[in-house]
Amino acid sequence: MPLALTEPLPWQAQIWQRFQAVLGAGRVPHAFLLRGTRGAGKHQFARRMAEALLCEARSGEDRPCGHCRGCHLIAADTHPDLISVMPEEGKIAIGIEQVRDLIAQLGLTARYGGFKVVVLSPAERITVPAANTLLKTLEEPPGDAVFLLVSHYSSLLLPTIRSRCQFIEFPTPDEVDAIAWLSARVPQGADPLALLRIAGGAPLGACEMVENGSYASREIVAEGLAGLANGRVDPVAVAERWRTIGVPIVVENLMSFCQDMVRFRSAEGPPYLANPDLAGALQPVSQALDFTRLYWLYDRCESARRSLHSAVRLNERHLLEEITAGLVARPDSWG
């Protein structure tokens, strides 16, 4: 029986063909940068690339054979020539020691005589000293090494790192493809279209929202927001409640709510909402917060999101208290 290898995502068919052509022609670059929409399936694509590179019986077909030693090892997550570099447990950055270890590992020849594949993710979490240490290896890697850098925010990468990579772009998938895929995966009763829109069009992001509780927490975040906007609740208490949900989830929810509130302020009965099920809660808030405050909230969340994805540690309590204090109704200062 063939092994269960990584499932192809329908909206990636074209980029996959392009990669297959490069692989088939034997012109595999030393380094790829997989970048674009979070939740569009970059990691899954990187994994498929690794499977294709490490299959020992490449037949020129679309997928790895699923039978050879390489395929068995990668399916069991024990392939010695597949090296994964990510922040160590409890840390948020990829540090210089990790990069030194990687370079030492790459100095040895591939165990099974084929490629050595390095998946480095999220690439924007690499510290500047670590990135500088990696540069030379990235430019002239040992002949059998292929780097797959995965980044949601590639603008945060050093230009010297970016310039050494061939880009593979992951735009937001076509909605029809995404819904077809998502429909088979959402829990019963959930509306795949609503979920996809809440996730900003990213299908894997939509699945993640269900799994990590973000989808279920939206009501709590909206409720806190409504309470702050009409001055009924204590901002510190809201900050504390939001902190138990998790800052990344709250930040994503608030950004999505902000976009809908701007839509409410811009048009009566806006034709599109990312959170149509929460319209009743968000519309009054949009009237209580003026554009200045909405844009402030959005900017604050956007910058927090960037920090969450960078190598800088964020003071979560401080951030949430700043946001909730900034939203609380102050009749004297609000026009």
Ligand SMILES: [Zn+2]
């Ligand atoms: Zn194989």
